[in-house]
Amino acid sequence: MGRIVQTHDFRLFLDRFDDLNPAQIEDARTKIRDVRRKSDALTEIESRTKREHKCPHCGDDRRQKWGRTRTNVQRYRCGGCQKTYCGRTASRTGRIHRPDLFLDVIRDMLGPRVPSSVRQLANRLGLDKRTIWRWRMIILAGMKGSSSDAFAGIIEADEAFQRESRKGSREWVKHLRDPANHPRPPRLRWYEYGKKGVPMLRGLSHWHVPILTVADRGGAKMVRRIPDRTNATICRELDAMVPADAVLCTDAHQAYQHFAKGKGLEHFVVGGKGKAQATASHHIQNINSLHSRYSDFILLFRGPASKYLAGYLDWFVARQIGLTPAAVFRAA
Template identity: 30%
Template sequence: MTLRATDILKAIQKLNPAEKHRLREYLIDALTASSSTGTVLQEISERKNKNGYHCPDCESEHIVRFGKYSTIVDGEEVKKQRYRCKACKKTFTDLTNTALYRTRRLHQWIKFIECMIEGYSLRKSAELVGNVTHVTLFYWRHKLLASLKQIEIPNFEGIVEMDETYFLYSEKGQRKIKDRKSRKRGGSAKKRGISNEQVCVLVARDRDKMTVSQVLGMGRLTKEQLDKAIGHKLSSENILCTDSWRAFKTYAAEKGMDIYQFKSDGKVRTKGLYHIQNVNNYHRRLKAWIQRFNGVATKYLNNYLAWFQVLESIQHQRNEVTMNDLIIRGNLIQNSETYDTIRLTKFAI
């Protein structure tokens, strides 16, 4: 039986508020899914090739069209352009060496991005996305994050707050752990205080909220690690606000930068405009957010730091604009990660 539009509208009017809300959410999801994928792919193609086509392997600009391939867009099979490099003879597409490369379910990525913003577990995300396992979504997650962590921010301006925080070294997911017994539910360090069992994460943030958060190494921060991580984003015109750790003071002296330091006892929290409250609040939000994962393998920690940084920049908003922008930005960056490289990666500094 075919219903007329007027019959459907009358049926909607009879729904209670809760049913109307569920219907509204369903229609939003359905309409978003049916319109976003094609737009996203077109945007990725245009922005990647704004200066002309080039080979992702040898960088040659001598490119010709080389047939088409089939993919699913908006629930339908469509033909997309394939290219061939005249120099190295290799073929490629607009998605070669991106997070979406060789993904067979492009139309499901938008829903998965929504799940990432909401912070759902992989198993719940698999239920919501449909027809995909939580294992596959784990690799989707890290393929995208491997791109997002490469996004460069502008150089710092003015006052820059810096402070380090620490996470217990974790080999979560490793079947055979050497040198120690496996922990249960995260566990705790054997040594008191900060030791080589702890992973140092530096967070630097200026007053425009330009933020760098990065794993530096095991144990205490050194000035060499600091310079390697963010030295290229600082200048002598910056004013540093840090805790009282001596590496910050030594680094500032060598670079000719002004520095204000604050002890952790909390007796003096501010000196006029100078304080580290913004970066300390960032630490608090980061650690509260990361607890939902019940431990993160240290080899993936930089990926999660990049994820949280992106969420902070979009203020954890879930809408079509932010979801599309997230997937577009994540696929404009060279990314050759595969399931095997993600699975076999090792923690290294």
């Protein structure tokens, strides 16, 4: 660590700012921003060890300070197994050399502005785009569990749909290399579609991935990918989170009627032939609004690969509920 700057020396340092030219002021601003960024990351890392006193190696809570790491993080020595550790040990960020830039990526993902693309972030932070992509996958894992698992009162439920994407898949490569063990993929290769693109019929098809969305009037939200829209699947997903005294508001999909009847819920069906019209208290406008915001959010990524869709859904919910970058950094 550098020496502690005395108050008098610091005041003299500030007084010299009046003599700086515009280029020097910009350099000083950049330096102060970098120092502040590293300080914020250091604070979040050390807050983890202040909350959790147990050794990540053996679980013993006896410890003593044992110097600092290369990134100036407080290191401890376990009184039980005698191993050293810090706030990053046994975490997903343990081998990241620039935790300050990692925290900047989280802030970009959860900030009020539209999230930047991987290439934009790489250019802004001076990193490789593969590094930013790898960090995003770590951050998405830290956002897992953002959706609520308990609801109460008037609960709205509906499904959204996402076009299936096999972006980055090597299924055709594997099939051509070993057709006996890898069957022919159900989709054509991208250059075989021609200028008109993928031939899709109107409405839903087996290429659309269903996403179950649930919300109540207290602000709880759940967005989760489901394998299909059958009665068994939707009943299984809703059974654990919808209490027996709730009021369920949905559209006329048969699965919700089947679930409400089986659980004895008061069920308010909005829309459909011969069904009730929405009222001031019983409607599905919150879910419709959630679907609209999801469409705007997912449009930025031009159809993410379906194998990563669960992470993007957690990211979307984290932005909706106002999850803080500090909480995600500590969880990662």
